[in-house]
Amino acid sequence: MYRTTMRRLRDGGKYLSNAIRKRENRSYSNLPCDTVYGGPKPQDPVKRVTLRHLASKYTKKKPITMLTAYDYPSAVHVDQAGIDICLVGDSVGMVVHGHDTTLPVTMDDMLLHCRAVARGARRSLLVGDLPFGSYEQSPSQAVANATRLLKEGGMDAVKLEGGYGSRVTAAKAIVEAGIAVMGHVGLTPQAISALGGFRPQGQTSSGAKMVLEHALALQESGCFAIVLECLPSPVSAAITSALKIPTIGIGAGSKCSGQVLVYHDILGMMQHPHYVKVTPKFCKQYAQVGNIVNEALVSYREEVTNGTFPSRAHSPYQMDAAELDSFIGELEGSGLSLAAEAASTASKGSSENNETVVQVKR
Known part of the structure; x- marks a missing residue:
């Protein structure tokens, strides 16, 4: 147990030392080329x-x-x-x-x-x-x-x-x-x-x-x-x-x-x-x-304008069904019937979207 602990501490120290060295090397380009005063190695x-x-x-x-x-x-x-x-x-x-x-x-x-x-x-x-x-x-x-x-x-x-x-x-x-x-x-x-x-x-x-x-x-x-x-x-x-x-x-x-x-x-x-x-x-x-770049930006503008972006594949985030029902119920209870209807309609597209994302991943 003691040897295992000491080995982990030693390995961890090496890892930390390497991490610090990498960070320093990233910040400064011209490190000393000669180890005249025991500094960084060439x-x-x-x-x-x-x-x-x-x-x-x-x-x-x-x-x-x-x-x-x-x-x-x-x-x-x-x-x-x-x-x-x-x-x-x-x-x-x-x-x-x-x-x-x-x-x-x-x-x-x-x-x-x-x-x-x-x-x-x-x-x-x-x-x-x-x-x-x-x-x-x-x-x-x-x-x-x-x-x-x-x-x-x-x-x-x-x-x-x-x-x-x-x-x-x-x-x-x-x-x-x-x-x-x-x-x-x-x-x-x-x-x-x-x-x-x-x-x-x-x-x-x-x-x-x-x-x-x-x-x-x-x-x-x-x-x-x-x-x-x-x-x-x-x-x-x-x-x-x-x-x-x-x-x-x-x-x-x-x-x-x-x-x-x-x-x-x-x-x-x-x-x-x-x-x-x-x-x-x-x-x-x-x-x-x-x-x-110009072609890509024009394509983006056109897709947003005609409603093809974001597609179902680019709307991946889901709500749990129970949470969604609770949310819609809260909206209806607060007199926000239009908001509840919008959420319900979007949920149908979201469900189809989830199926599309799974198919894409496969």
């Missing part, structure tokens, strides 16, 4: 993408995959697809919230979406965008908001736009605070006020050289990778060759170290005029999910 890089995993792919010249996600379902899909990096982008403002630009997105918006994505993605490296106005004012502001994305949002790293002035200073300060930073040059959507709209960059010799200088400045600040957006392929190839860190292209040709696209764009999620207006030319649609 994690399997195949199960959880880390910066070391990305560096290894870069060294071996294996393309890096990156995709956006903005909520729990999209994060699960991105994760299960084996995508290396899951970006919670401030593009959420355009594809989810219906804005024409990313400028209205706030830190609170980003934190809400980051938390949802962190709950859904267990494998991908999680990167959260620092929204417009959250890092430009001072290094302390940048570090404070970057810290929030990790502590409150569950991210592994942050991304910021621009490779000049306060942007580079912010990137360096965040890196020095111990937070991984991804840079972003070329078309930087947060700077459309200065750029004059969503326009490709680096199309002149001087413009291309400037983008290269910005990328080099971000590398010098300590960024682990840099997004290149809306650039001619030769410019992206030159920047990728000049840098010693990975480049992730979006509308920048095939010569980058990896590629990123927006979740809703590649799935063809929506056909709404507003969304079509903000869908970039460089995006390839791998599906037409929006058409399937």
Whole structure:
């Protein structure tokens, strides 16, 4: 008896320990890779993408995959697809919230979406965008908001736009605070006020050289990778060759170290005029999910309208016959004869429904 009890306690302890470990692994991606201070054992890089995993792919010249996600379902899909990096982008403002630009997105918006994505993605490296106005004012502001994305949002790293002035200073300060930073040059959507709209960059010799200088400045600040957006392929190839860190292209040709696209764009999620207006030319649609969704919703509306839904098969809940008789009697006793009649009529359909459900299960 004693041995049995002790074995159960020991097994229960193992189960509890494993449960706690799984919960911790879900919450934090970048666990220590070396047991220098007796912490968690080295994690399997195949199960959880880390910066070391990305560096290894870069060294071996294996393309890096990156995709956006903005909520729990999209994060699960991105994760299960084996995508290396899951970006919670401030593009959420355009594809989810219906804005024409990313400028209205706030830190609170980003934190809400980051938390949802962190709950859904267990494998991908999680990167959260620092929204417009959250890092430009001072290094302390940048570090404070970057810290929030990790502590409150569950991210592994942050991304910021621009490779000049306060942007580079912010990137360096965040890196020095111990937070991984991804840079972003070329078309930087947060700077459309200065750029004059969503326009490709680096199309002149001087413009291309400037983008290269910005990328080099971000590398010098300590960024682990840099997004290149809306650039001619030769410019992206030159920047990728000049840098010693990975480049992730979006509308920048095939010569980058990896590629990123927006979740809703590649799935063809929506056909709404507003969304079509903000869908970039460089995006390839791998599906037409929006058409399937539209057809399903129209079918639902039609079935509700013509009374075919819910059918008997979709009305499975029953009352015990004695309870139903009692209920109808209570209604009649309360002077609710019409209600009693409605319940009685529905009970006949319910009985037939029960027979249908049993047949379906068989």
